[in-house]
Amino acid sequence: MILLSEIVFNESFVSGLAALGAGIAMIAGFGAAIGQGFAAGKAVEAVGRQPEAQGKITTTMLVGQAMAETTGLYALIIAFVLIGQ
Amino acid sequence: MIDFYQQMSPSIKASIVVTIVLMVVLAVLGKKVEKLDPEKPIKGPLFLVVFLVDTLNGLIEQFHGNQWRRFSPILIAILLFLIAANTASLFGLETPLANINVAVAFSIIAFLVIQISGLIVRKPWQRLKDLMEPSPLLLPVNIISEISTPFAMGLRLFGNLLSGSVIATIVFNLLNNVGALFATTIIVHPIFNIGFGVIQAFVYFMLLTIFLAMAVDASGVSDS
Numbered sequence: 001m002i003l004l005s006e007i008v009f010n011e012s013f014v015s016g017l018a019a020l021g022a023g024i025a026m027i028a029g030f031g032a033a034i035g036q037g038f039a040a041g042k043a044v045e046a047v048g049r050q051p052e053a054q055g056k057i058t059t060t061m062l063v064g065q066a067m068a069e070t071t072g073l074y075a076l077i078i079a080f081v082l083i084g085q
Numbered sequence: 086m087i088d089f090y091q092q093m094s095p096s097i098k099a100s101i102v103v104t105i106v107l108m109v110v111l112a113v114l115g116k117k118v119e120k121l122d123p124e125k126p127i128k129g130p131l132f133l134v135v136f137l138v139d140t141l142n143g144l145i146e147q148f149h150g151n152q153w154r155r156f157s158p159i160l161i162a163i164l165l166f167l168i169a170a171n172t173a174s175l176f177g178l179e180t181p182l183a184n185i186n187v188a189v190a191f192s193i194i195a196f197l198v199i200q201i202s203g204l205i206v207r208k209p210w211q212r213l214k215d216l217m218e219p220s221p222l223l224l225p226v227n228i229i230s231e232i233s234t235p236f237a238m239g240l241r242l243f244g245n246l247l248s249g250s251v252i253a254t255i256v257f258n259l260l261n262n263v264g265a266l267f268a269t270t271i272i273v274h275p276i277f278n279i280g281f282g283v284i285q286a287f288v289y290f291m292l293l294t295i296f297l298a299m300a301v302d303a304s305g306v307s308d309s
Contacts (some may be wrong), residue, residue: 035133066288070237073244 018085025079032072036065096184103170103181111165140270148298152206159198164290171246171282175274180248192239196295199235203300238292245285249277
């Protein structure tokens with residue numbers, strides 16, 4: 001068992017916790033993935049309802065998915081910044 | 086001057102190279118299009134150029150109404166630069182947008198374009214009134230959103246291109262020579278440069294068009 005008094009707050013401690021934080025930040029990827037999947041599912045429904053509008057639906061879906069990706073990208077930037085610590 | 090160039094990071098060098106190549110190519114194409122005879126049908130690669138510009142103009146016209154002629158040059162220029170920059174790593178250059186300075190420069194461009202055209206088209210007093218919608222109490226919130234939206238647009242580009250180049254580096258270092266060449270040419274570059282890069286360029290273009298239309302015409306709908 002590790003006693004609290006034995007922990008040394010040196011640079012490797014900081015960088016280890018920063019790596020942990022980078023991993024935790026990437027949990028935000030869940031949200032982006034769910035959003036993108038939701039957009040794709042709705043696009044499939046729309047194509048099923050209106051097959052002739054497939055091109056327009058695909059373009060709109062791609063733009064929407066790229067928007068939904070934003071939160072995941074912010075998490076990625078934060079993770080990169082943390083790794084650089 | 087040479088020292089200054091050599092000390093720059095490879096991403097910024099690549100952005101300068103992309104700018105110069107685009108300037109030369111667009112100048113040559115513009116001269117060729119200028120000489121065209123409007124009576125005759127257009128042939129060859131010039132048809133592609135004219136068709137592309139026409140499509141994009143039509144897209145911008147949907148959002149800007151009769152003012153599209155004022156905004157289409159800068160919007161199309163930004164779209165062309167982003168497409169060329171995001172696919173630049175196919176030609177052995179570093180991805181320019183993977184450097185945060187270039188990405189934030191795009192944020193600043195978007196901010197200035199939106200604010201200056203808002204001030205010119207709407208006149209300063211009307212623009213201030215637009216910012217005070219729906220109530221004057223919300224003025225600080227609206228100003229913060231005016232600043233944060235372009236910043237978020239730049240960061241989106243940066244994150245996407247940075248993730249692409251990091252994944253390409255990881256794949257390239259993990260595999261041996263032949264495998265790395267194979268994987269990067271067949272998997273990584275098509276997905277992260279051609280796919281995501283062009284989609285992100287288009288998303289940036291669409292967002293800038295929409296926010297510009299909102300700043301220029303606060304009612305949102307521009308008839309005619």
